[in-house]
Amino acid sequence: MKKATHSSLISSFLLLWGFLLLQVSCTSLQQKAQNQFSAGEYQVAINSYSKLLEKEPDNSKANLYIAESYRLSNRVEKAADFYEKVSEEDATFESHYYQGKSLKGQGQYEEATAAFEAAKKLTMDDERIALAEKEIQNIEAISSIEPIWPNHELENYELLNTSGIDYAPVLSENYLYFTSSRGAGDIYPATGQGYTRLFRARAEGVNVDAQNVQTLPEFPNEGGLNQGAIAISPDGNTIIYARGNAGTKNDLPDVSLFASYFRGGGFTEPIFMPVNGEPEYWNSTPAFSPDGEVLYFASNRPGGFGGSDLYKSTKLANGDFGNVVNMGPEINTPGNEMFPRPMPNREFYFSSDGHPGYGKLDLFVYKEEEGKAVVRNLGPNFNSLADDFGIFFTDYPKEGFITSNREGGKGDDDIYYFKDMTPPPKVVNVLLNVETRERLETGEEKILPQTRVVLYDENNQTIDGNFSSQNGRLRFPLEPEKNYSMIASKNGYFTKSIPYSTVGKTPSQDELIEQVTNIALDTTIVLEQLVLERAIVLENIYYDLDKAEIRPDAAEELDKLVQILKDNPGIRIELSSHTDARASDAYNDDLSQRRAESAVEYIVSQGIDSDRLEARGYGERQLIIENAQTEEEHQTNRRTEFKVIEITD
Structure with missing residues (x-):
């Protein structure tokens, strides 16, 4: 019994001791x-x-x-x-x-x-x-959210990426510079990945010599800290990059921007930049303006709108950058904005998790639309649930690079390239077949060969011109959905201009099946012989009863004569008005003269020199149908005519 009690006490002691050891261990x-x-x-x-x-x-x-x-x-x-x-x-x-x-x-x-x-x-x-x-x-x-460029496609640059970190590529002088953890000897304890360094490889556009990547030759990468996003000035003489996260107490506590300058045949040792402000501020993701006069970067310094904001700094007279300015609430949010990319067309690209996006960092553009500055998400073909950032255009906006740590990548952050895969538009070749003809006195038409026809665009610029063949034919290549005009001329004939449009005469892109479609169109130009003293009746020139004012329907017909006069600047004409025989001679003479003068005044109002016009009222003295009986016969007698009375050129 005593033995059992003693054994129980030992067990309780061991249990208590184990519990105390566990507590100490956990603590x-x-x-x-x-x-x-x-x-x-x-x-x-x-x-x-x-x-x-x-x-x-x-x-x-x-x-x-x-x-x-x-x-x-x-x-x-x-x-x-x-x-x-x-x-x-x-x-x-x-x-x-x-x-x-x-x-x-x-x-x-x-x-x-x-x-x-x-x-x-x-x-x-x-x-x-x-x-x-x-x-x-x-x-x-x-x-x-809708894609800005719906036909742009991303592709993981597998040959360039590693199982670690690869991000923020920029192209300068046929080299692609980027940040990578490849070959890192030490592990960065914050992420469990290797420390990052700066690398480069030869590149032409998005085509990179990924088999020959080398560490940055301009100055050595430093061990035991992260060398981050890099920016190179447009002239290639300044390198700015982010450096920090050192494991020693002797270095700066956070990430700062460092600059190296090309001097005397080489680059200087990188130096701490004044734009960093206080040592405890985080400053990173630099980018130059297209002219190199402004530096953009991200910082978490006090006075911003959220986590990290985008700032800009202007180059000073001594070459340093100063006057740091926050880019404002249109771009910055309570979230994080970083990786700026200004463009020559004043569009500004950046990454953010504070604007409407899919998950973490998304790519955005700040630009002007209809006179208003807006921020647009680049859309689902660029952005994902993960971080998408660091856009760089090698051929704006058709191709370039971004970085993403989306699912399906090769490592953590991976470099992706993008290209515009918009299929080329289907080609429509429009051929206009023109036939030149003349109208005979009988009203019949016949082929008019060797007629000069000149084609003009909608801005009245000459596009093409040729003479019609012996068969009265010639051909012009035109473009779909365009407006043109043609002027046909031949000695002894009235020069004539006609408008011609291909708008609505060709299939739309959606309707096209073949890559190349040929469309043949036809038109005819009919010229009138230019004969002195030969009267030409202007059809449909009507006046109200006992009145001489030009009616709208008559003005439309007179406009055709205006065009003839413009096309033929070397002629003078007589414009005559005729009445029927149902009133007195004196009345009809007066009425026809007033009508002729009214028509001439209208033509002059359309820009024709009055010296080129004579108004004559013939009353009933030149009846076409003597002893007219029907209203139709009277109408034939009531007419307006013109005839060429002089050719000055």
Whole structure:
């Protein structure tokens, strides 16, 4: 009995001792993980806190710091379950808000919206409520995003990428410069990936010699820190890049911009740039303006609109950059904006997770549309749930590069190239067959050979011209949906101009089947002989009873005579008016004279010199049908004529 009691006491002691050892072990591990988190060693901290969760799955601190480690190392999409655990224990605005960000990064938009709504209920702070509401509005706007270039296609540059990090390519003087973790000897504890360095390879457009990548030759990469996004001035004489995340206490605590200048046949050692401001500010993703006079970059310095904002700095007289200015709320948001890319046409490309987008960083353009500055998401053919950033055009806007860590890549961040795959438009060849004819006095028509025909575009510029053949034919190639005019001339004939349009006379692109379609069109130009003193009746010139004013329908017919006079500037004409015989001679003479003068006045009002016109009223003295009986016969006698009375040229 005593023996049994003694054995029981030993077991209880061992159990208590084991429990105390476990507590000490957990406490020690938690302190170690906390130290790693505080040092920014987020991946190492995740590993330590994960071991702690194996023993204590409901440890609220461990869940929180794992979630925060993922968020702060730009992997917030992996943090949703951990934020959810935190919210189950002690929900806060932050736990629900960042859970929403994580769920959005996974494409779970409904669940993300619910998390943002829950976050709004846990704060009375208007700014925080606005943050959550902005995220909800951004999710609602996703359905309205349309591709800017619907036929652009992305392709992973597999030969260039590695299983690590490859990002932010820029082209300069037939070399592609980019950032990569390839060949890294040390691991960056924040991400668990190798430290990044700067590399280059020969390139022509998007065609890169990926088999011969070399480290940056201008100056050596430094070990134990990250060399990040690079910018090269348009003249190739200045290199600016981001450098930081050093593992030693002697270096700068965060990421800063460094510059190297071409001097005396080589590049200088990189130096810290004044635009960085305070050492604790994060500054990165530089880019030059097309003329090299402005430097754009991202920074988290105080006074911005959110996490990281885009800034610009103007080159000073001494060559340094100063006068740092925030680019404003049209571009910057409460989220993160980075990787600027200004273009010569004043369009401004950048990446953001604060404008309406699919998940994390998306590519956007800031440009002017209809007199208003707008920000547009580049669309689903460029952007994904993951980070999409660092656009660079090698041939704007047809081809270039971006970086993405989307699913299906070769490594973490991968370089992608894009090309415009819009199929070439189907070709329509329009051939206009022109026939030149003359109208005889009998009213019949016959072929008029060797007639000069000149083709003009809608701006009255000469396109083509030729003489018709002995068969009165010639041919002009035209373009679809265009307006033209032709002028036909021949000695002894009235020169004549006619409009011609191919608008609506060819199939649309959607209707075309073959790559090349030939369309033949036909038209005829009929010329009148130019004979002195031969009267030509102007049809459909009518006047109201006992009146001489030009009616609208008569004006349309007189416009044809105006065109004849414009086409034939070397003629003078007599314009005559005739009446029927149903009133007195004196009345008819007066009425016909007034009508003839009224017609001449109208023609002069259309730009014809009055010296080229004579008005004659013949009354009933030149009847075509004597003793007219019917109204139709009287109408034949009531007519307006013109005849050429002089040819000056």
